[in-house]
Amino acid sequence: MIPLRTLRRLVSILAAAACLGxxxxxxxxxxxxxxxxxxxxxxxxxxxxxxxARNYGNGLAKVLNQSxxxxxxxxxxxAIGSVEVKRSAPDGHTLLFSTASSLALYNLMAVKPQYxxxxxxxxxxxxxxxxxxxxxxKSAPQTLKALVDMxxxxxxxxxxxxxxxxxxxxxxxxxxxYETGVKIEHIPTRAxxx
Numbered sequence: 001m002i003p004l005r006t007l008r009r010l011v012s013i014l015a016a017a018a019c020l021g022x023x024x025x026x027x028x029x030x031x032x033x034x035x036x037x038x039x040x041x042x043x044x045x046x047x048x049x050x051x052x053a054r055n056y057g058n059g060l061a062k063v064l065n066q067s068x069x070x071x072x073x074x075x076x077x078x079a080i081g082s083v084e085v086k087r088s089a090p091d092g093h094t095l096l097f098s099t100a101s102s103l104a105l106y107n108l109m110a111v112k113p114q115y116x117x118x119x120x121x122x123x124x125x126x127x128x129x130x131x132x133x134x135x136x137x138k139s140a141p142q143t144l145k146a147l148v149d150m151x152x153x154x155x156x157x158x159x160x161x162x163x164x165x166x167x168x169x170x171x172x173x174x175x176x177x178y179e180t181g182v183k184i185e186h187i188p189t190r191a192x193x194x
Contacts, residue, residue, distance in 0.1 A: 036067035038094045042081025042102050044074040047163065052128055053097040070097075077164040078102020079114060086120045096121065100168050109166035132172045151182035159185045 037060070041053045050072060057068035073081030082102050088094035103117040115121070134144065141147040151158050162170035165188045177184055 032092055033064055033066045035093055036069055037061075037064070037092075038088075039068055039070050039097050040081045040085050040094065041070055041072050041097050042074060042078035043072065043099075043163065045072045048130065049097065049099055056097065056127060077106065077109075077166045079106055079110065082106070082117075082121075083114050086115045095124070102167075105166055105168060105171060132169060134173075134176070148180050148182055151180075151184055155183050156185065159187050161187045161189050164188050 037057075039053055039057050039060075041050050043049045050070070054070050057070050061068040071081075073084050075081075078098060079102065082096060082098060085094055085096040103121070107113050107116060134147075136147065141150050147158075160173050162173065164170065165186075170186060170188065173184075173186070
């Protein structure tokens with residue numbers, strides 16, 4: 001088993017190199033990686049997390065000179081893929097490429113959580129982030145204030161989509177609705193917008 005400190009250092013170096021598009025050879029390794037790395041994405045193919053994971057995996061493969069296979073295990077707002085990683089051998093060859101919603105928020109939302117991200121996983125590196133953006137059809141109000149005014153004037157008419165119940169995007173919008181006091185119906189989808 002690879003010492004956690006060594007694995008963290010390696011992944012941090014590789015993440016920086018992959019993000020910069022570096023193609024330099026990897027530093028001398030002992031036996032790691034001894035086989036292809038399985039990068040589990042707990043969301044469907046084609047969404048933003050999947051696209052980022054595939055780009056990251058390609059850079060990681062070049063730096064490590066080892067195959068990196070992206071494996072989408074979607075469902076339950078990220079819990080299905082996360083549970084699979086929890087059950088995998090702790091050898092550094094199965095990694096979770098996840099979001100805050102499928103980790104920290106899961107324990108707050110699930111009735112019977114199947115994992116505790118603090119006890120069952122170790123964060124190796126944070127490799128990205130994203131902003132939350134509210135967008136609407138061009139025929140909708142063109143300012144946030146106008147949108148809130150419309151939601152107040154016509155309760156129940158508006159809907160918003162998110163990549164799933166309890167995800168970061170869902171809860172971000174719920175916070176916005178709470179702060180503004182408006183009611184907009186949530187429509188969870190199977191995946192984030194492509």
